Amino acid sequence: MAEILKGAPVAAAINEKTSAKIAELAEKGIRPCLAVLRVGLNEADESYIRGIMKRAEALGVEAQVRALPEDAAEDEVLSLMEELNEDKNVHGVLMMRPLPKHIDEDKVRRALKPEKDMDGITDVALGGVFSGNNIGYAPCTAQSCIEILDHYGVDLKGKKVCVIGRSLVIGKPVSMMALGKNATVTICHSRTENLAETVKNADVVIAAVGKAGFVTADMLREGQKVIDVGINVNAKGKLCGDVDFAAAENIVSAVTPVPGGVGAVTTAVLMCHLVDAAGK
């Protein structure tokens, strides 16, 4: 049976370091403050935001939700972003996405000051992930995958990493981060031919497709480590990842669970970014 790479111990280790930094900042009279910008009521965001508020409280940092109604005009969203940019008490901003369709998300995303961009949504931050120059902060979920591999001692150097999915939120950034760890990286996606063969060939599989049970037994082999980024609801209404977990745990050597895997680390990474930003 595969080792289950739980997110909680990874998050705990990150939070411990973050706590120490928060204590240092407190001595300088700085209390990190995160603003969560949301437009409308997306149910999927609820639990993530709840988790953030809870973690913020536990760590003793401030987190404020700045909400606008679903029908808010683009200008209102941009004004709020501008306000958060200018507010010296706000060290970091997390914008819940997607924004309602009548709003140009690209425009709003680009309006955020890169130094307050906690989740790698600005061009500057993405350029930093691409170049490996560490300007700005990487998308939290992508970084969480790498944190899990680091925590469980999976050295990527020279290893074949197969990333399934090429989004700017996960697939592309996590590919660049794995490359930065000296992995040989293959990026697969919906147009990939012979997907099973390519995935099977990898030492580490990072699945970020957003489709329940997308990664099936025939794509997996003994000895692989599998990071499942997907958060989906299956036909039975149950939360599940992109990987057929029941099949995977009988084949591969290690796999992250859903829930309790990558998702359990994201908030810790977010707080780590916030505290870093507050210290600058």
Next chain:
Amino acid sequence: MAEILKGAPVAAAINEKTSAKIAELAEKGIRPCLAVLRVGLNEADESYIRGIMKRAEALGVEAQVRALPEDAAEDEVLSLMEELNEDKNVHGVLMMRPLPKHIDEDKVRRALKPEKDMDGITDVALGGVFSGNNIGYAPCTAQSCIEILDHYGVDLKGKKVCVIGRSLVIGKPVSMMALGKNATVTICHSRTENLAETVKNADVVIAAVGKAGFVTADMLREGQKVIDVGINVNAKGKLCGDVDFAAAENIVSAVTPVPGGVGAVTTAVLMCHLVDAAGK
């Protein structure tokens, strides 16, 4: 014997389109102007700059070399960059790299206005290549690889593309551009284990290592298309690519020559960027 994917016809096709755009701009009284910024006398740059001046003359655009001595202070280089940024008659800037070691190249690179960045050296341009958002211009050499594949009708959709090299000048951007063409992309580098196996598995190989004869017969197979980005001088003092050309042409289905391959397209892509910038 492999088809030889010569750069000249690709460049000619690009130049033809560029000429038409130059004529349109002329009607509006605009004459595109490129500034080539160089510090010191790097011999390798000489022939590239000569090619640019020649091409500029043939197309009827202006190109000026703005040279500083090898021992120029960082401030002088930054001042010149600022001057070029502000000069409304200059539409594009090409900075010859590397700069002398006493100058912080990153600082100078970032000082360039993204809209005048003809060769994808700014963070904004690199972020655009990464995100596929087409903000800014891609590095000319990376784009040249894609132009060659396009010109010779090599459709990358679903195909396995192996990029050897992960530099910001070629490896990473060309990987993202191939991904944008729906290829399944594998990025290899000096730390890759079982390189031969991985390269052999690909349908298209893009070699950007900078080592003469790095890609050998055992890495190649029938049916592959090979793009050789390397420009090296071998032990006999002869110009050659990263690929063992003599071996490759007996194995693969198509290969670019060196010289006369990718390098022959770069200037055409540069002029295409310049004319686009002048029209904005």
